[in-house]
Amino acid sequence: MKKMFKTFAALILIQVAFAGTISLIAQDKAGKAEKVKTMKCWASMTCANCQAKIEKNIAYEKGVKDLVVDLPSKIVTITYRTDKTSPEKLEKAIQKLGFKTETVVEKK
Amino acid sequence: MKHKIYLLSLLILIPIASMAQLVSGTVFETIESKKSPVPGVNVHWSGSQIGTTTDAQGKFQLFKPDTYSQLVFSFVGYKSDTVSIPGAAAGLEIMLIPGQELAEVRIVQRNPGAHIDRLAPIQTEKITYAELCKAACCNLAESFTTNASVDAYYSNAVTGARQIRLLGLDGIYVQLLTENIPTMRGVASSYGLSFFPGPWMEGIMISKGTASVKNGYESIAGQINVEYLKPNTADKLLLNLFLSNAGRKEGNLATSVKFNDHLSTAVLAHFSDDQQKEDHNGDSFLDEPLYRQYNVLNRWYFSNENIRMHAGVRLLKEDRYSGQMDFDQTQPRDVEHPYGIGINTKRVEGFLKLGYVFNNELNSSFGSINSLSYHDQQSFYGIRNYSGKQFNYYLNLMYQTDIVNSKHTLVSGFSFNLDNYDESLDSLVSGRDERVPGVYSEYSFKPSEHFNVLAGMRLDYHNLYGLMFTPRIHARFDIEGHTHFRLSAGKGYRSPMVIAENNHFLANSRRIILEPSLRQEEAWNFGLNITHYVPIGIQPLAISGEVYRTSFLEQVIVDLDSSVDEVRFSNLDGKSFSNNYQVELTGQFIRGLETKVAFRYTDVRYTFQGDLIEKPLISRYKGLFVASYQTPLKKWQFDLTCQFNGPGRIPSTAANGEMHSMPDSFDAYTIINSQITKYFRTWDLYLGVENLTDFRQMHGVIAGDQPFGDHFDSSLIWGPLHGRKIYVGFRYRIEREEEE
Incomplete structure (x- = not known):
């Protein structure tokens, strides 16, 4: 019983340590300032495969710093370096994968 | 702040x-x-x-x-x-x-997103392709390292045969399916898990408790369904190469061709080889067997407006050798020469699945499954010879239709299973024919999104055991979509094939004693699962708690306690049960970092000489911690899995004398696996380590120096036999062009 408890405690400890390390790394990255901008575009995705395809390919486009592909809303959010690429280039890259795209202008 | x-x-x-x-x-x-x-x-x-x-x-x-x-x-x-x-x-x-x-x-259609699993009435855990990529996962036995419910273990110290356990019950109580076709039963069950190459898999579905009656009466502890890559959706090409420091070399190739919108085909091929002799624990026996496996599947898919068809053929050949380090296949097999083990397997499989969809208001469809397999195992364990051949034919015809509206669905069908066994153990020859026709019906009632019930029953007639009635029910309801309750209750049966399923006991000096008429195994299973989703973090935090109880009415007890010189198989006389309590937390608090913490307590007992005793060689509890971090662009992935296995009982070996005995229990131990993956646009590279702390069960073999003597025993295994393993792998793929 004691051992069981110990095991459980160890489990929690490891998790806290792991999460701590990762968040430190994440913070460190966020600290660096670069000329980055975020764009949103709508892509004609229909399934998880399409999502994977965009994630897989756009991540390797020049200047892409971050990427969120949301399948339910079909919205692709790309954070990019302004000196290396542009929204037009990125949208073209998505079209090249066989998707139709539309630039999203958020109302508000 | x-x-x-x-x-x-x-x-x-x-x-x-x-x-x-x-x-x-x-x-x-x-x-x-x-x-x-x-x-x-x-x-x-x-x-x-x-x-x-x-x-x-x-x-x-x-x-x-x-x-x-x-x-x-x-x-x-x-x-x-x-x-x-x-x-x-x-x-x-x-x-x-x-x-x-x-x-x-x-x-016409609304994209359901990720809700399907939440709404299924049967508690189902899915191990996706992405999950499989978190560890080496070379075959099915190795695919459960990140899953809290399933344990993989070695069945003995010398054959390298891996088995799984679900709800504390041995793999034979888990129905194994490939794409809903029962597979690797009987003669194939001892080594079957290594015949499912990991890179062929698209995903694995694990359902605990008795499963749907559509697949038969056999699932008692649960069901594991493996889905392979499909011709119509797979990448054009997938190449995987794997190498470990233990000498395992593997190559996998999956390629698919789409001829037109209707017809496509895929070839999945696997080759693995290990010829490196190693004995790190100094027991004079190889830590892992030498083997070579060839495995090829060719499958076809056809679809048009109404018809869906899957068909395929698979060929498999595996040669496995083990035993003492000095054993050589060319030597004569007698007590004068080193102890050797040889297992040569050949298997042929064919399947045809047809689906016909009627374009009517009631979503009616008709489906049929035909499957044929022939399995041939020729083996020797020292001076013992075992040969097992099994021919299986399986037919399942089903008709599904809504009644009145889509709230009521009925699936009814007929199934037929034929098994022809041809076995010999030394001079003892036995044959057996099993023919089981059956009918079933399953009714699904979904009055709302928040409640559904699946009630099924089947009636089968077994030519040896007679009539079997299998009722099963699953219910699910949720409170405002965030707290889900699942209940299940049902019965399951199984015909024991004692020698085939317990082949690993041949690698020791224990005499095999069979009770003259072993009855068919029969059990009830009850389960309750509560899952609560808390909307914190990037993905909702899932907290689940569950209780499962399996209670046997009839069971074949594997008795290692009566005598150190024997392994007895006898009918259960009294109670036998397995109780499982599990809690699990899965969440993502930091973007890209998924964590899972799980704890399971298992209590498996059966009646032995009038007393309820604990099942040996099983850890009483298991703790699991899984963390997976993916960088925002998914170019790097870091995985860590820690398994904390509890202590358990070892059957007494005191009668062997001090020289050849083990303690009567084993202590808790920890296994840590880790992997780093680097993704490129078309290829991935991974480097990993299994059993980082190099923990091993020492003394896996009793009296290994006298394998032909009275005390030799390799079956008392509770922990890993192989220490730290480092591996590298490579995946290359050519994606299918999207045709719009």
């Missing part, structure tokens, strides 16, 4: 909230029974000025204000109509019907 946290949570929530408001889809009309997009259709929220028009491809998207929920579609020549949109929706397909009188707008 507090403000920072608020700000952070706001930042996280804002994009989610604004995205959730988006509604998109396509408007079609039917021209000569073909769907054709309609451009220029006016789309607006009823009672507002907010709207848009469809583009040249008939597509539209607009944001949904909170105050409006009625979306109006209007176009000249079509009657305008209104669709109720309660929340965010994507991929809507709107069918406009021309003419004034027939005008109707119908939602």
Whole structure:
């Protein structure tokens, strides 16, 4: 019983340590300032495969710093370096994968 | 600090909230029974000025204000109509019907997203392809390292045979399926798990407790269904190479060709080889067997408006050698020479699955499954010889239809299973024919999104054991979508094939004693699972708690306690049960970092000489911690899995004398696995380590120096036999071009 408890405690400890390390790394990255901008575009995705395809390919486009592909809303959010690429280039890259795209202008 | 946290949570929530408001889809009309997009259709929220028009491809998207929920579609020549949109929706397909009188707008399809699993009445855990990529996962036995419910273990110290356990019960109580076809039963069960190459798999579904009656009466502890890559969806090419420092070399190739919209084919091939002799624990026996496996599957897929067809053929050959380090296959097999083990397996499989969809209001469909397999195992364990051949034919015909409306669905069918066994152990020859026709019916009732029931029963007639009645029920309900309750109860049966399923006992000096008439195994299983989703973090935190109890009415007890010189197989006389209590937390608090913490307590007992005793060689508990971090662009992935295995009982070996005995229990131990993956656009590279702390069960073999003597025993295994293993792997793929 004691051992069981110990095991459980160890489990929690490891998790806290792991999460701590990762968040430190994440913070460190966020600290660096670069000329980055975020764009949103709508892509004609229909399934998880399409999502994977965009994630897989756009991540390797020049200047892409971050990427969120949301399948339910079909919205692709790309954070990019302004000196290396542009929204037009990125949208073209998505079209090249066989998707139709539309630039999203958020109302508000 | 507090403000920072608020700000952070706001930042996280804002994009989610604004995205959730988006509604998109396509408007079609039917021209000569073909769907054709309609451009220029006016789309607006009823009672507002907010709207848009469809583009040249008939597509539209607009944001949904909170105050409006009625979306109006209007176009000249079509009657305008209104669709109720309660929340965010994507991929809507709107069918406009021309003419004034027939005008109707119908939602043909709505993308269900990730809700399916949450709504299934049977508690099902899915191990996805991505999950399989978190560890080496060379075959099915190794695919469960990140899963808390399934344990993989070695069945003995010398053959390298791996088995799984679910709910504390041995793999034979888990029904194994490939794409809903029962597989690796009987003679194939001892080594079967290594015949499922990991890279062929698209996913694995694990359901605990008795499963659907559609697949037969056999699942007692649960069901594991393996889905392989499909010709119509697989990548054009997938190449995987793997190498470990223990000498394992593997190559996997999956390639698919799509001839046209209807017909496609895929070839999945696997080769693995290990010829490196190692003995790290100094027991004079190889730590892992030498083996070579060839495994090829060719499958075809055909579909048109009404028909779906899957068909395939698989060929498998494996040669496995083990035993003492000095053993050589060319030596004569007698007590004068080193102890050797040889297991030569050949297997042929063929399957044909047909589905016919009737285009009617009741979503009726007819399906048939035909499967044939022939399994041949020729083996020797020292001076013992075992040969097992099994021919199996399986037929399943099913008809599914809604009754009145889609709230009521009925699946009924007929199944037939034929097994022909031909076995010999030394001079003892035995044959057996099993023929089991059966009928089943399963009714599904879904009055709302929050409640559904699946009730099934089947009646089978076994030519040796007679009539079997199998009732099973599963129910699910949720409270406002965030707390889900699942209940299951049901019965299962199994015909024991003692020697085939316990082949590993041949690698020791224990005499095998069989009770003259072993009865068919029979058990009840009851389960309760509560899962609560808490909307914190990037993905909702899932907290689940579950209790499963399996209670045997009839069971074949594997008795290692009566005598150190024997292994007895006898009918259960009294009670036998397995109780499982498990809690699991899965969440993602930091983007890209998924964590899972699970704890399971297992209590497996059976009656032995009038007393309830604990099943030996099973850890009483298991703790699991899994962390997986993926960088934002998914170029790097870091995985860590820690398994904490509890202590357990070892059958007494005191009668062997001090020289050849083990303690009567084993202590808790920890296994840590880790892997780093680097993704490139078309290829991945991974480097990993299994059993990082190099923990091993020492003394896996009793009296290994006298393998032909009275005390030799290799079956008392509770822990890993192989220490730290380092591996590298490579995956290359050519994706399929998207045809629109």
